[in-house]
Each structure stands twice: as C-alpha cells, then as structure tokens.
Amino acid sequence: MGLPYSVFVRPMLSFVDSETAHSISMRALSGFGQSRVGQRILSTVYNSPELPIHVFGRLFHHPLGLAAGFDKGAEALSAWPSLGFSWIEYGGVTRFPQEGNPKPRMFRSNKHGALVNRMGFNNPGATEVRDRLIERRASGKWPKTPVAANIGRSKKTPNESAASDYSQTLEMLWNHADMFVLNISSPNTPGLRDLADADYLSSIVTECRLMAERKGGGKPLLVKVSPDASNEEILSSAHSALRSGADGLVAINTSMHRPVPRNAASRGVFAEAGGISGRPLQNRSKEVISLLYSEVGDSIPIVGVGGIESPDTAWEAITSGASLIQLYSALVFRGPSVVSTIVRGLKKKVKQHGFVGLEEAVGYEMP
Numbered sequence: 001m002g003l004p005y006s007v008f009v010r011p012m013l014s015f016v017d018s019e020t021a022h023s024i025s026m027r028a029l030s031g032f033g034q035s036r037v038g039q040r041i042l043s044t045v046y047n048s049p050e051l052p053i054h055v056f057g058r059l060f061h062h063p064l065g066l067a068a069g070f071d072k073g074a075e076a077l078s079a080w081p082s083l084g085f086s087w088i089e090y091g092g093v094t095r096f097p098q099e100g101n102p103k104p105r106m107f108r109s110n111k112h113g114a115l116v117n118r119m120g121f122n123n124p125g126a127t128e129v130r131d132r133l134i135e136r137r138a139s140g141k142w143p144k145t146p147v148a149a150n151i152g153r154s155k156k157t158p159n160e161s162a163a164s165d166y167s168q169t170l171e172m173l174w175n176h177a178d179m180f181v182l183n184i185s186s187p188n189t190p191g192l193r194d195l196a197d198a199d200y201l202s203s204i205v206t207e208c209r210l211m212a213e214r215k216g217g218g219k220p221l222l223v224k225v226s227p228d229a230s231n232e233e234i235l236s237s238a239h240s241a242l243r244s245g246a247d248g249l250v251a252i253n254t255s256m257h258r259p260v261p262r263n264a265a266s267r268g269v270f271a272e273a274g275g276i277s278g279r280p281l282q283n284r285s286k287e288v289i290s291l292l293y294s295e296v297g298d299s300i301p302i303v304g305v306g307g308i309e310s311p312d313t314a315w316e317a318i319t320s321g322a323s324l325i326q327l328y329s330a331l332v333f334r335g336p337s338v339v340s341t342i343v344r345g346l347k348k349k350v351k352q353h354g355f356v357g358l359e360e361a362v363g364y365e366m367p
C-alpha cells in the first residue's frame with residue numbers, strides 16, 4: 001500500500017494546500033475509518049507486528065503512536081489503531097474553544113520532509129471534546145489501545161492562571177484518556193513557552209497532580225518539552241516537573257529554528273512563521289532524548305518524537321532513551337504504511353542485537 005499511496009494519494013493531496021489535505025484525510029478517517037468494514041480493510045492493509053513494551057504500567061503492543069496535533073478534536077480515535085498505531089495522543093485540547101490562527105497556517109517542504117505550522121491550538125475546547133468522547137464510548141467506538149490527551153493553555157488565559165486552566169481541562173478529560181501530556185512547548189501560543197520556567201511549571205504540574213489525586217489517580221502526567229530551550233533550561237524544566245510529580249517527558253515539540261533551504265520552494269516555506277517538524281528535527285530530538293535519559297532516565301520514561309520516519313530513525317530515538325515513540329510529519333510524507341514499515345524494522349533490529357525484547361534497546365547507545 002506504500003506504493004499506491006505515493007503514486008496516487010500523495011500526488012493528489014499535493015494539489016491542495018496542506019491544511020485541506022489534512023482535512024480530507026481526517027474526513028476519510030472519521031467516516032470510513034470508524035466503520036467496522038473500514039477498520040477491517042485498513043487493518044488488513046496496514047497491520048503492524050507485535051513488539052510489546054510495558055511503559056507506565058501498561059502494555060503497548062509496540063512503541064509507535066500518533067503524535068499530538070493530527071487528531072486535535074479526537075474525531076477519528078478508532079481509525080488510528082487500524083492504521084497500525086499502538087497508541088494515540090489526541091489534542092491539543094484547551095479549556096475554551098479556539099479558532100486558531102488565520103489560514104493558511106500549515107506549509108510543507110517535500111524536499112526537506114518538513115512541515116511548518118502555526119495552527120495556534122485550533123480545537124473545539126474541553127467541553128465539546130469531552131461530550132464527543134462520552135458519546136464515542138457509549139456507542140462502543142473506544143479504541144482498545146492506550147489513549148493520551150494533549151492539553152494546552154487557552155490563548156485567553158494569562159500565564160499567571162495557567163495552572164488552573166490546565167487542571168480544569170484535565171478534570172474534564174479525566175475519564176477520557178489513559179494518560180495526559182501537558183504541552184508547555186508549542187511555539188504558536190504567545191507566552192506558552194515561558195511556562196517551561198521552573199516556577200510556572202512546578203505550579204502547573206502540582207495543580208494537575210492534585211486534580212489527578214482528587215480524581216482517584218493512577219493515570220500518568222507527562223510534560224512535553226521544546227527543542228529550542230538550551231540544554232540547561234530543558235534539564236531545569238525536567239527536574240522541576242519531576243519534583244512536582246510528573247510521570248514522564250515527551251521530547252520534542254516543533255522548533256523555531258530552520259535548516260538552510262535546499263530549493264526556492266523550501267525557502268518560501270521556511271520563511272513562514274511557526275514551528276517546524278519532520279526530518280529537520282531528527283538531530284535535536286535525539287540530542288534531547290539522550291540528555292533527558294542520562295539525567296532522569298532512571299526515574300521516568302521518555303517519549304521520543306521528532307523526525308521519526310524510518311526504522312533507523314525510530315531505533316535511534318529508542319536507543320537514545322525513548323521507551324515510546326511517536327510521529328506526525330512522516331504520516332504526511334510517507335503515508336500510513338510508514339507505521340508498519342517502522343515496527344517491522346524495529347522488530348528485526350531487536351532480533352539482530354540478540355535482545356530478548358524492546359526494553360533492552362531503550363538507552364542502549366548511551367555511554
């Protein structure tokens with residue numbers, strides 16, 4: 001199916017702008033992908049092998065999940081496992097509904113395998129997402145895989161009130177996810193990245209932890225970090241998050257830095273405001289995963305994301321210290337078959353190294 005996607009579907013989608021292409025894919029997945037027949041067909045084509053790993057006290061059938069931002073409103077939850085993903089992160093969801101930035105706000109560079117986006121947390125808001133998910137569960141369309149919710153700060157909420165904005169969204173979504181990612185690292189909400197500052201972050205995680213305990217606990221809280229902070233700042237955020245009760249870290253979000261463009265089209269794309277994702281993130285992602293693994297890897301699991309597009313890049317993220325991995329951009333450039341290609345490749349690498357399971361590969365490359 002990799003071939004039909006690259007020969008037919010991707011060229012067709014490349015005639016429309018990136019956000020329209022995304023909307024077309026989402027419509028197909030939230031319609032056809034939710035039906036039993038649709039799911040059966042997709043699972044037959046995109047089936048991923050088993051490469052189990054236990055993280056956060058749960059079994060993941062393999063490590064590769066869908067990254068935040070693709071299914072912002074949790075509209076196609078049950079389609080993702082049929083494309084081979086072992087877990088899903090929906091969102092970013094904010095406490096209040098948001099339109100996001102004016103369009104166009106998503107751009108692609110085929111040459112670099114990169115996207116630039118300044119979506120700005122467009123999403124229906126926590127109340128509507130919660131209601132949608134209550135309905136989904138009632139109609140028996142809840143996926144069997146672990147589900148994470150990505151929570152962002154509402155644009156209209158000042159940083160001084162961020163902790164209660166995050167914790168209210170957490171409260172509303174509590175019954176509708178197995179784990180939660182506190183996103184303090186998107187570049188497209190003014191001031192959001194200031195929340196990585198140890199004091200802000202500690203109040204956000206503390207308030208969310210209290211809310212989690214009020215709700216009965218038992219669901220991990222993760223913090224997603226920015227690639228653009230210095231290593232010292234990232235470590236300071238990680239320690240602050242850990243001290244305040246975070247259970248895991250996600251590395252990394254999109255970046256404001258740009259590589260040197262290799263053609264005129266990419267020059268235009270890179271000149272757009274917003275965060276870059278995809279292949280240009282590979283090195284920094286690996287670097288941040290290693291940094292976090294060497295500093296806090298003994299205490300908490302790390303989720304690796306950024307430029308994962310092949311078995312080699314996935315293996316590098318895992319051997320740098322990621323227990324779970326995610327992708328977004330590679331789905332746009334390579335199509336859904338990238339998921340099973342990566343998992344199959346990882347399985348082969350585990351065998352080649354003589355490892356009993358994937359757990360042994362986590363952090364294997366670390367000195």
Ligand SMILES: Cc1cc2nc3c(=O)[nH]c(=O)nc-3n(C[C@H](O)[C@H](O)[C@H](O)COP(=O)(O)O)c2cc1C
Pocket residue numbers: 067068069070072091092093106115117119121150152183186224252253254277278279281305306307308326327328329330
């Ligand atoms: C269009 C778009 C929207 C995104 N929205 C979110 C978001 O709402 N919350 C978040 O934490 N990350 C968001 N991300 C970042 C991704 O989850 C991921 O961290 C980043 O794209 C790097 O992974 P990739 O190189 O596989 O794309 C978004 C990325 C893109 C391209």
